Amino acid sequence: MAAITGEAEAEAPGVVFVHGSPPFGLPFKDRLLSRFQLIHTSELAESSHVKVMLCMDHTPVTSQTLHKLPSLECIVASSAGVDHIDLPTCRLRGIAVSNGSQAFSEDVADYAVALLMDVLRKISAGDRYLRSGLWPAKGDYPLGWKLGGKRVGIVGLGNIGSEVAKRLVAFGCGIAYNSRKKRPSVSFPYYADVCDLAANSDILVICCALTSETHHIINKDVMTALGKEGVIINVGRGSLINEKELVQFLVEGQIRGAGLDVFENEPIVPRELLELDNVVLSPHNAVVTPEAFEAMQELAIANLEAFFSNKPLLSPI
């Protein structure tokens, strides 16, 4: 094919290796097919020439997976978290990685606030109480706690953490944060140590990525610093919290309550939590809205197109 000056060559569409298939189906297969040629996980053996991977949801990308893709230059991950991808090997091989957190940050932030409000104002517990017919029999439900004026400590002030902060400011909360590095453009107080953040907070909202450094970042020391009136909300990854210690603190009343969308060993939830009224339990659903999926698809396609046009990725990690 002769190249025509000033115009792109009529090239074959870029080849994308699609790794994994989500539980809600691959809804944007048609949109992808209109732009790219797709190779699926099952065809891994024939993928040695592929340069870019679309990794759906939390399908693991291990060193073995990477070994079978010697020409890989880029991984476009659909999800916000990338702890299922062997990042050290990617770094070694110079494989660029992008994630989807921009597409989800509003939904996850909404969800974090929803869980927090539920714990403080006993929404799920009150709804349960009413549905079991106890209101006429037993009278008014026990009081909850006011959100306004409470000190919120955000662990991880990335896309999601920033959106959480913005929402809670409107409720009259004070915001402080911990993250790997202080953000000079952010006016909220920064604590380099999560324990110090906890000691100065009434509520902790966990929004950070799961890495080897942040594994069990919330442990008994942090929870002790947070105190008996403390509330923990986790919309990150289950392993950000030492779950065994969390359960113990909740059962013993050493913290006030927790709202959890994620667990160490999903879909298994510690049995003790199922008995408690001061926890709100959710099946890893913070990103599951049609809008988030639509935005995720658009972001993934935009990242793929950027790769094929040699432009910078839109959402590199």
Add this chain to the structure above:
Amino acid sequence: MESIGVLLTSPMNPYLEQELGKRFKLFRFWDFPSADDFFREHSKSIRAVVGSSFIGADAQMIEALPKMEIVSSFSVGLDKIDLVRCKEKGIRVTNTPDVLTEDVADLALALILATLRRICESDRYVRSGAWKRGDFKLTTKFTGKSVGIIGLGRIGSAIAKRAEGFSCPISYHSRTEKPGTNYKYYPSVVELASNCQILVVACALTPETRHIINREVINALGPKGVVINIGRGLHVDEPELVSALVEGRLGGAGLDVFENEPNVPEELLALDNVVLLPHVGSGTVETRKDMADLVLGNLEAHFLNKPLLTPVV
């Protein structure tokens, strides 16, 4: 003041009850087998009534208590008090505005989020063990959705401010348009309902606003619409709301109040797209104490001939 007779209409708050008992001669309405029994024995002893959103001071009570000078309501809502009669008889009335504004506004947002994101249903899903068998379902995003508020007073404005944090376009209806807001005004509730997805009731209950949410409004809101009621049960035509939800003509509802509390229509208990709360609007430890202190402060001011803190009449 220990000889002053004060009637507490319901067991609304232990701290309030305790403090009233310390400062006044306290009568507990529910200690008596019937209202008539109480009035027969003690009608001449009562100089103050402390009412709530559950039992206030209606015509019967006002007529039965000739020595009543003041009604101090443990609520901001005045729908259970016969204000006209109080005014005629020179009876003072106080309520608890401002101290509960934030909590009630917070609750409206909590209900919106719980209803759209199906938080209670998700919690039930996990507790039942269903998550082990499969993922939950898609829920509705909140950020950016249009919110319509009926009543832009203290509570309505506080709701608007919070919803703006979620980038929601705000519109409202009230008796008159309010200057100085960026929110879109609609002169009728039906127009408001036709132009928003989440409709929040935040106005006072008066004869004019009774059943302000009726069939026409519900139809205008439509199958993707959500009704949030943190006002009074009577703001909503409850049977109409129930049938719309059961038939899918309305997408969902978050309700803190009902027409005949503590009774809730059974059909609602079977629905997954509603969040139902036992009237907890101002129900936090912090706010109930502030409300109680305001009631006590108003009573003290009255009996010491000082200006009332939060008079209505």
